[in-house]
Amino acid sequence: MKRISILVPAYNEEKTILELLKAVRAEKHDGFSFEVIVIDDGSRDRTVELLKENPALYDKLVQMPKNGGKGAAVRAGLENATGEYILFQDADLEYSPKDYGKLLLPLREFDADVVIGSRFLAPPFLRVAYFWHKLGNLFITFMFNIMNNTTYTDIYTCYLMFRRSLVPPADLRTNGWEQQAEILTMAVKRGQVFYEVPISYHGRSYEEGKKIRAYHVLSVIKAIFLTKFYA
Numbered sequence: 309m310k311r312i313s314i315l316v317p318a319y320n321e322e323k324t325i326l327e328l329l330k331a332v333r334a335e336k337h338d339g340f341s342f343e344v345i346v347i348d349d350g351s352r353d354r355t356v357e358l359l360k361e362n363p364a365l366y367d368k369l370v371q372m373p374k375n376g377g378k379g380a381a382v383r384a385g386l387e388n389a390t391g392e393y394i395l396f397q398d399a400d401l402e403y404s405p406k407d408y409g410k411l412l413l414p415l416r417e418f419d420a421d422v423v424i425g426s427r428f429l430a431p432p433f434l435r436v437a438y439f440w441h442k443l444g445n446l447f448i449t450f451m452f453n454i455m456n457n458t459t460y461t462d463i464y465t466c467y468l469m470f471r472r473s474l475v476p477p478a479d480l481r482t483n484g485w486e487q488q489a490e491i492l493t494m495a496v497k498r499g500q501v502f503y504e505v506p507i508s509y510h511g512r513s514y515e516e517g518k519k520i521r522a523y524h525v526l527s528v529i530k531a532i533f534l535t536k537f538y539a
Contacts, residue, residue: 310415311341313391313472316366317381319349321399326358329365331405332397337412343367346399347385350375379483386477395469403466407507411469414503421474421499422492424460425467425507435510444525451529452489455536456496460504463492464528467507470495479539486531493535
C-alpha cells in the first residue's frame, strides 16, 4: 500500500473547495491510500468556515497566518505530509481528480519517481484558453528539457507527483510561482524514473480567477537554472 499525500493549497476558493474535496474523497484505487492536506493561505472569504464545517473531507487543515502565495502554502503542506509520494491538487476545479488513475499507473507498474500530468498528450478534452499562456509554457518546458536532458511536454501543470524523499522542504529556496520549477528540477536531478500521462484541463479565465502572468516566466527560468547547477 503506497500512501499519497495530496496537497490542496486554497486561497478564497469558497465556490469550489467542497466540490473539489468531495471529488478527491470519491477516488479509490487498489494499492494506494490518500492523505488529503488542505492549506488555507489566509483566505478572506468563507473557505476556512466551510472547511471546518466539513472535516470528513480532508485529513489535515493547515492555516497560514497570512497570505504568502502558493509557494508558501506548498512548503507548509510538505512540512505536514507523511506520504511516500506528494501530489499537488489545485482547489479551483481546473484539474479533475478523475485523472488520478492515470497518474498512479506509472507508480504501480514502474515504481516511478516523478509523474506529471500533461495537457498536451491528447487528453479527452481541453478548454481552449490563452495562446500566450501556451506559448510561455512551451518555452519554459523547452528550457527545462534542455537543461535537464528530458522530454517533457508540459512542466507547468498542476498535476505533479513525486517521491517525497527527493524534495525535503528545508532544501527549497523559493516561495513564488517559480517554486514548481524548483521542485521538479530537484526531483529530476535526484530521481531516476520519470513519466508523463495525459490529463484533461478545464482552465479558468482571468475573470474567473486565473492568477499567473507572463512576467512569471523569468523567475521560473532562473529557478530551473539555479536548482540544476547550484542546488
